[in-house]
Amino acid sequence: MPANARKKRNVAALKHAVRSYPGFLWWGLGQATNGGLGFYVWMTVLTAIALVGANAWAHQVAQGMIVTNMTDHVSWGLYIANFTFGVGLAAGGVMMVIPAYLYDDEEMHKVVIIGEAVAIAAIVMCTLSVLVDLGRPDRFWHLLPVIGRINWPVSMLTWDVIVLNGYLVINLHIVGYLLYMRYLGRKPNPKWYVPFVFLSIIWAISIHTVTAFLYCGLGGRPFWNTALLAPRFLASAFVSGPAFIILVMRILRITTGFAAPPKPARTLIQIIRVAMTINLVMLASELFTLFYTGGAHGESAKYLFFGSHGHYGLVPWIWTAIACNLIGTGLFFMPDALERSNTRIAACILCIVGIWIEKGMGLIIPGFIPSTLHEIVEYTPSLTEWKVTAGIWAFGFLLLTVLLKLITTVFAAEAHKTEIA
Amino acid sequence: MTTDNASPQEPHDGEHLKPLLPILDQHSTRRTLLKTAGAALGLAAFGEALSPLMVIPENVSVDEFLQQHYKELTDEDKKKVFARLEAETKERFGANVTITDAKPIPGVRFAYAINVSKCNGNGKCMEACNKENNHHRGVDQSYIRVLEMTKGSMDMEHGSTTYDHTVPQDDKFYLPVQCQQCDNPPCVSACPIEATWKEDDGIVVVDYNWCIGCRYCEAACPYHARRFNWELPEIPAEEVNPNQGYLSNRIRPQGAMEKCHFCLHRTREGRAPACQEACPTGARVFGDLNDPDSAINYVLKNKRVFVLKEELGTKPSFFYFFD
């Protein structure tokens, strides 16, 4: 084909796409809001929780952050903890793209799009978590380039804002493009998504690394100030992301009958096994440095694991996390975990809970305890904080449900088409 | 680019394919109706849930919302902004105040030193700070925290800020900590929007009307020097200090960060900071680092001086010394 003609074709195809992409979205909205009774109940419950959260947040904005239990001593709490976990989830969701594309594992491709959907929902949750943590959300525009005044590249937080939003855009593009092509019944043109997939792999690593840098770049917080933080974040993301995807696929299979081939899940389990082992090894070496050397660096860890000066607030949390992680890892190593078994599900849930605690209550909070002047002020989230957090999770699930609904519908349609053919 | 020819060859486009897709929402108008009703209900509920936000238009004027960063304000803008803030203070706190914008004195670089041998931990500096800087009375806020330290250790681990007995205790010494006005301030690097910066005379300031309250700087500061306005400060009208600076002691808005500013509305006019005047033991020394004859340089040259957490490389402009 002469290059000229091909170009024309491409332009024509593009024109067509621009004209009907909104149509596709509108159609998708219709699909995503269709379902059985169970679906509507699920969506209603999520909406209700999200509304409770929105209401709690509105009160927080009106009355001030005083309605949280954060203080000048523990100035970040549940919100940022949740944010950190969400970044891991988002990064992990895409990590599994790596085997799919790097090793041309065709079967993984179906799973990949679920991973991307998880990533999108997780990123939205992250953004919301940061938003609710702001004392002045009305000044959010100060963060925007050009009209605001962003302190880039010095402030790690600006990096984080940039990479998170970039990541969101990339994944929206990939998911949107792949679905749209399938909707049109065309084979996706790799030119339009493979580079972005690679970008998103690197980006996934970068969002988690940059988020780790947020904390470990602070010299005044010895507990965070460790070079191991970013690798640990990555390792745990390789666990929580795939584990979450396995759960999602299980639920999809039960509720919609959308079944991925068994091989990708096995690959995921293998990833988790390695990542979790690495994660635990790094945790152990971290603990060794903290406790064997002792001194100021170990103070937070001492408080976290054993309590100090009569304060034990985080001790139950962290031991729960350790127990979850160890048992979960153990279960992942059982042969059963390679099959569609309950062992696998239990292992996933345990590891997700374990990592959620480890990244949140076990990392963000003890960074502030003791404070930089070595005062011990404890922190437990207030009701408002729990409500807002629950609202954010509910919204995330809402979004994920809609995305998955869309994905399964399009895939089902395609399957239908192949059958006819 | 071998894959290229695989895709565009398909002759059909979306129109042809659409019928193949199981479009479920076509068969029932009742369902569509219900969905529309549900969406409307959801939106209404969302509006209701967010209704506490309705207080914001009262509290945040359009001018405030659109206000630019301090460094981008012209003198004309500043005049307007200050007038607006003065009016707001009058309205909310019932006090007549003047807001000024003291500029750094050219060639001056401020530094502070505290005589650890003298300080007896009586806390008059905290009280003076509270009054001078229009701090929240409800929590007796101040920019200073005095640590009671155990003799024989410089480890803050063995310190306490909550002591409540006659001072000084024989086995203790006292370490007041406030913003160290670092020359390499981690708080400034941390801030994503340049709401906090270091001025030419070494004072690190916050534009309380630009800060979004992310509290990253509070996490970054190694000296517990920053304070967040968890709620709107409350101050009885008769206790409001009317002599206010835009970057210093004006009453801070809810949700913004604040910190010690070496009383710049005083010190930039040549006056001593409030904590220094209040100190009954004379432990506090303040002055210009650039003046070789200043009190502060006398201390640096003649005393055994140390800074807190020197190993962090923050280069404080705040020194401690022994007699």
Place this chain on the structure above:
Amino acid sequence: MSGWRGVITSVILLAMLAGVTATMQIRASSDAEDGGSGAEALPDGSSVIHEKPSAVSSNTLVQPETFPVTVRKPSGPPRVATNLKDIHGEAVTVACSTCHSTRSPNLQNKTPHSLDEFHSGMKFTHGTVSCLSCHNAADYDSLQLADGHRVEFTDVMTLCGQCHGPQMKDYEHGVHGGLNGYWDLSRGPQQKNNCVDCHNPHTPQFPKMQPTFKPKDRFLEQSRSEH
């Protein structure tokens, strides 16, 4: 295929690396700026000290173009309480000389311990000096220096300074005794305490105090019981 994948991957990695390096450079250069804006080098090349109307140090008591440093002075010779009341009910006080002019000094009395008629029970913790090391036996309404020269109560600092040289030196440099008013004497005056404002000459140690102001942090209650 795998070729251009590799290229894209490495390009992106390089870009990220460049970003990090740029950050570091910017940080480094801002460091350098900080270091440069010291005393010597102002951007316009002039020296700070010449710019200012007067190079002021706190010990310079009077200089052209500067405001004065006022040292508060004791009001004069002390008055001694007699435990008597006058017809208005006011306490009657007398000058030192009222009694001491009629009595000759007993050089055996070195400290208040040996006093049995007057001043008995007075606390005295000022080292090993005796009463007449400072009080002037020739005129009890004044003081005397070590060399026997008379010095007025209002000039007590000269007396203190004989022994407390280092403190005096610190004081003259503005790092002892605190101050009020202006740190910058080209802009306004300064007031300083004198020795006996803070130190009782008989019990010179700075008195103990009770802290009156403590931050009432939220949740402090928890930690207050500890430590």
